[in-house]
Structures are given as C-alpha cells and as structure tokens.
Amino acid sequence: MSDVETEPTADAATTTSEDSTEATGSRLDEMPILRVDDLVKRFGGITAIDGASFEVERGTITGLIGPNGAGKSTTFNCITGVHEPSEGSVVFEGTDITSRRTHQIATEGLVRTFQIARELPEMTVLENMMLAPQGQLGESLWRSVAPIARREVVREEEQLRQRAWDTLEFFEIDHLAHDYAGTLSGGQRKLLEMARALLTDPEMMLLDEPMAGVNPSLEKKLLEHVHELQEQGYTFLLVEHDMDVIMNHCEHVIVMHQGQVLAEGPAAEIKSNDEVIEAYLGGEV
C-alpha cells in the first residue's frame, strides 16, 4: 500500500450524487434529462436510424429494446458521439450535444460504460480506477512543474484514491483492489466498468447489455446497485435483450423497430402491445 492510500470510509455513490445534485439547477430538474429528436443515421445506402425521437426522464431506469438490427446500438453511438448523426439532434441537460465528441459528452455528465477506456489487464483494479476520471489536475503538464500546484495535484490524487476505494466498496469489489484487472471474471469486470464510470461524476449512464454473460447472483447484485444509484438521483438508459430485466426493472420502455420508435410507455403496457409482440416476430415479449 502506498503512503497516500486510504481505506474506504464512506459511501462513494452518496458523494458523487451530492456533487451532481449541486450541479443541477431547478430549471433543469423539470426537463427530461435526455431528448433525442428526429434522429437519422445512414451508413451508405443503409438507414440504421430513421427519424427516432424519444425522451428520458431524470432519475428513471429506462429500457431501450427492439429486435436485432432495430438500431439500438447505433442510437447509443449517436447519443455518445461515437457516430455523428446524419440528421436530428441530441440534447442532454438542455445542451445540444449532437456534434460533440465522446470525451466532451462524458465531461458533460453522460457516460456509456464501455466508452470509458477498457480496463487495462496488467494494472490492478485500483490503478484502473485511478485512470478513469477525465481532466484531473495531474494531467496538466504546467501544474506538475509548479511547486504550489504540485501540492494541489497530490491533494486531488488523495481525494480520488479515497473515492476509488469508496466506489469499489459500494460495488463490493474492494477486496479485489490489488488484483490485476485481467484476472477478474466477466461479471466482476462489468462491476469494475460501472465503478469506473461512476468515478467520472456522471449524471446519466448508458448501459449496453449490462447483464450479458453475468451469472444470476451477480446480475441480482448489479441490479441492486443500479436501483440504489437511481434512488440517489442517477438516470439510466439501458439496452438489454433480457426481457425479465427490462420488464421488472425499467419503469419506462422505448421500443425500436427498423430504425424508428415503435412504441413507448410503462413496462406493463409495452408487454401487451400487439405491435411490439408482432415486431418480435410473433414471439412473447
């Protein structure tokens, strides 16, 4: 353990939630946190998204579902700056982020778990956590050569290290802090991905199939963490093929089909929507 390393003492998620609550004005509280308007994305002759519009309410767990090829991943990619939309707009917290780059969008408080650089297998879990946040003082060269600023860098690193411990504890993977990330199981890696995303101080997280490959007990734990974070004010939009997860854990569901929004509403309504059932080729939703 290094000199500045400290053991967990507080709830990381509470700390980050308080930070984000402070940053949120009352006017913003009343608007949807995310608005997607008439989004179109073409790849040559293929129209992957064909005029999709939807909103995500602050503090919800919203599911984005649809059959294979419906345009869900492309929508995530357009929201998070991986792809530039061909038409339409994406507004986050009242700010048009349509033409912003991925890292700028993360700085605004909208993160997608796998947009955070994937964990480095030959570094420990704690070291991976320390690399997650963007724009730390330590990244700035001039600060590293100025003596007063250097103290500031050390202070900030200590704070970050404490938050890293707290966040690992929240996700119940603090006992793995000194293990190499490459030795984690698939499910533990998902928890690390979420922990790292949380360290960037987001207000909203986009989760792309968070339960894929996760065993049932870890899935339960991951969902409990998502709900705990929701209670603290975080907003989630998730693409998930597991309909039990969607129907039991999302209060609002958006259904895409052939690049458009086919239906949206409470999970119970969506479940019995004939058009939705038809879109899934007559299968049960």
Ligand SMILES: Nc1ncnc2c1ncn2[C@@H]1O[C@H](COP(=O)(O)OP(=O)(O)OP(=O)(O)O)[C@@H](O)[C@H]1O
């Ligand atoms: N980079 C690309 N170049 C060309 N076509 C693409 C590209 N990305 C996606 N598409 C096409 O866009 C359509 C929507 O794909 P997308 O991956 O967004 O669907 P999806 O709903 O996420 O599907 P799945 O559930 O199978 O992951 C598909 O027809 C796909 O082949």
